[in-house]
Amino acid sequence: MDFELTKDQIRIRERARKFVDDVCRPLEGEWGTDDYAVPVDVFMSVVSKFREYGFRGIAIPKEAGGQGLGTVAKCLVYEELVESPVMHGLLATWSGFLDPHPALYVAPDWQKEEYLYPILREDKFYHINISEPGAGSDAAAIQTTAIRDGDNYIINGIKRWAPPPTHPGITPKYLLCYAVTDPSKGYEGISLFLVDYPNPGVNVVREYRTMAPGTYLGRSCDYEYKDCVVPAQNLLGAEGMGFRYMMDQLNRNRTVIGARLLGTGRWAQQRAIERARERKTFGAVLAERQAIQWMIAESEMELEQAKLLVYKTAWMIDRGRDARKEAAMVKCITPQVTCRVIDRAMQIHGGIGMLEESRFGQLYFQSRIAQVAEGTTEIMKGAVAREVLGRKFRS
Structure with a gap:
């Protein structure tokens, strides 16, 4: 096995080091340990620079609008970023580093335009809705349902452990929601939906604070889907593939x-x-x-x-x-x-x-x-x- 890095991998690692030196170091004195307390303009300057330095879509194939540098390159960048305390809380970067779902890479063009490219090219985010009050590690046990109704699906259920949408810097453009479309098939009856946000059928009903205050994982909430109407075309991939x-x-x-x-x-x-x-x-x-x-x-x-x-x-x-x-x-x-x-x-x-x-x-x-x-x-x-x-x- 060759442990030498490629030229592209070396270059993006050096870019990550430059980002730490040029963008993060000057902010360390005022950043503190609570990302949520950072002034929004300062916070968003880091979010924008993160994109401008080319850290979005590192591992996404070029044909899908990404850089095609692979997971090794993405790991190299992430390992370097936490060298600065500004990156310890992750709030400014993890949402942007969380690549859109791989199923979007081969999705219809309109889904790419609406849900893939904005995450890669703009300062937009999405949140994942998998876990539920009764289904955490046992993700196959989720109970949220998505019932087909003509040209729509109607989603009902509660999703847990997703970031709150209230911080101006990480308000999601959409939610990636896993729901059961066929209860008789067990985990093979789970499907995946792109749910536009804000949405009248989705509300935050409870917020939690963990023992890592001020970080990306420090705050979480419950999203309640109540008769949420989602167009059938917003099904990501095929039914049962979730x-x-x-x-x-x-x-x-x-x-x-x-x-x-x-x-x-x-x-x-x-x-x-x-x-x-x-x-x-x-x-x-x-x-x-x-x-x-x-x-x-x-x-x-x-x-x-x-x-x-x-x-x-x-x-x-x-x-x-x-x-x-x-x-x-x-x-x-x-x-x-x-x-x-x-x-x-x-x-x-x-x-x-x-x-x-x-x-x-x-x-x-x-x-x-x-x-x-x-x-x-x-x-x-x-x-x-x-x-x-x-x-x-x-x-």
Whole structure:
């Protein structure tokens, strides 16, 4: 296997570093730990620059309007972006980094014009509606229904764990809603819909705040679909293909999330190294103490293992290989590794590692949430086991 990057991959990684230096660094003093508290004009300047630097549609095929650089390139960019605290909350970039659904790449031209190209070429966003109060990790158990009524579908149900639409910078242009069109077929009766937003048939009925305040994952809400009328032409792909579409997108997302977590861990590790080299106790710097050396070494080894897995998985996806097992392993391993690395960095910093301004707390809980979001650690282990043992052995 060749570990050398291509010229295009090197170029876009350098562009990401330039974005951090030129766009993010000047804002670090005023950004704080709450993305929602950033002035809208400052927030939107980052959103616009993110697009102008060419970070939207990195992995989308050129024939679908993207850059065609692949998942490896996307992972390289995401790993670099979190080098700046401005990117720690993700609010300004994750929605833009969340590529439109792959089914749109081969959709009718009018769907591409309405739902694909605005996300790639403008400062537009969409939100995914998968989870429900009674269906989280078990996505096949969703109960939201989409009943055909002439030229329309009528959608009813409640979707959970999607960002609130109230922040001016991330108000969605549409919602990507998974709903049951044929209850008799189980997961093969799930379909996918493009739901224009704002919509009189969709309302936010409850908002939540998680233990990672101020970040993209810090706020969430319930979207209630109540007799929501969606034109039949807004069905994305074919009826009954929704679950397969869901897994396709989640595998890609899990790999890129792994790259973000890798970058987060690297950031914490670098802070720990700097602290160990500078902090003196009892006449010697921390770096001379074996206990600290082992903590640094453990973090370094774990991060390197995670990196190899992340980029192997991205490489497989770029070559059209079945990466379900690998993507599940990435999603299982990288959040745990990053949490351990951050925890060690906090320990090395001592009391100041507990301060809000250290940002360790923000990053820890954001990484901890990743052990639950988009598939829990336990669900990922089950997915790996099925791939290894055979699909008939359900967990």
